[in-house]
Amino acid sequence: DAKTTQPTSMDCAEGRAANLPCNHSTISGNEYVYWYRQIHSQGPQYIIHGLKNNETNEMASLIITEDRKSSTLILPHATLRDTAVYYCIVMARGNKLVFGAGTILRVKS
Amino acid sequence: DVKVTQSSRYLVKRTGEKVFLECVQDMDHENMFWYRQDPGLGLRLIYFSYDVKMKEKGDIPEGYSVSREKKERFSLILESASTNQTSMYLCASRPRDRGNSPLHFGNGTRLTVT
Numbered sequence: 001d002a003k004t005t006q007p008t009s010m011d012c013a014e015g016r017a018a019n020l021p022c023n024h025s026t027i028s029g030n031e032y033v034y035w036y037r038q039i040h041s042q043g044p045q046y047i048i049h050g051l052k053n054n055e056t057n058e059m060a061s062l063i064i065t066e067d068r069k070s071s072t073l074i075l076p077h078a079t080l081r082d083t084a085v086y087y088c089i090v091m092a093r094g095n096k097l098v099f100g101a102g103t104i105l106r107v108k109s
Numbered sequence: 110d111v112k113v114t115q116s117s118r119y120l121v122k123r124t125g126e127k128v129f130l131e132c133v134q135d136m137d138h139e140n141m142f143w144y145r146q147d148p149g150l151g152l153r154l155i156y157f158s159y160d161v162k163m164k165e166k167g168d169i170p171e172g173y174s175v176s177r178e179k180k181e182r183f184s185l186i187l188e189s190a191s192t193n194q195t196s197m198y199l200c201a202s203r204p205r206d207r208g209n210s211p212l213h214f215g216n217g218t219r220l221t222v223t
Contacts, residue, residue, distance in 0.1 A: 042217065043215050044214045045214070046211040091209065097212055
C-alpha cells in the first residue's frame with residue numbers, strides 16, 4: 001500500500017493561498033489521492049480526491065503531478081477557520097484508508 | 110450532506126464495564142467503519158462492515174466486537190473495557206461503488222476508561 005509524506009507543519013497568512021504538498025512516490029495506477037482535515041476534537045472532514053486529473057470543488061483544488069508521485073492541496077483564500085491538521089491519503093486495498101501524521105496548518109492574521 | 114452521527118461525544122466508564130458506542134448514518138451507505146485515534150498513532154481501523162450482518166476485522170480488533178443489524182446503524186462493543194481502550198473513537202460510512210467514494214466521518218466519541 002502506498003504511503004504518503006507530508007511536512008509536519010506550515011504557516012499561512014490569512015487571505016493568502018495555502019499550498020499543502022504531499023509525496024506518494026509508490027502510488028499504484030488505480031489508487032486515488034484523498035485529502036481530509038481535522039479540527040481539534042472533531043472527526044476528519046473530507047475535502048477532495050482525485051486520480052490523475054486536477055480537481056476543484058467549493059473547498060479546495062487538488063493538483064496531481066503527471067507522474068502521480070506527488071500532489072498539492074490548494075486552499076485559495078485561507079481563513080482562520082482553516083487552521084487544522086491536513087491529511088493526504090492514498091486509498092489502500094480493502095476499504096482501508098491509512099492516515100499518516102498529516103500537516104498542521106496554522107493560518108495567522 | 111452526508112450525516113454520520115455518533116450517540117455520545119464523551120463517555121467515562123469503569124474498567125470491566127460493557128460499553129456500547131453507537132453510530133447512525135442517513136445516506137443509505139453500505140459500508141461502515143470504526144476507527145480509533147490516539148496521539149502519535151494516527152487513525153487505526155478496528156472493524157468494518159460492508160452490509161447488514163456482515164463484518165470484517167480491521168487492524169486492531171482485539172477487545173472489540175461490532176453489530177450491524179440495520180443498514181443505517183453500526184455499533185462498536187467493548188465487552189470488558191480496559192484502560193488501554195481510552196481513546197477517541199470515530200465512525201465513518203461510504204457507499205458501495207467502484208471504491209473511490211470518500212469516507213464520511215462522525216464527530217467522534219472520546220472514551221475514558223478509569
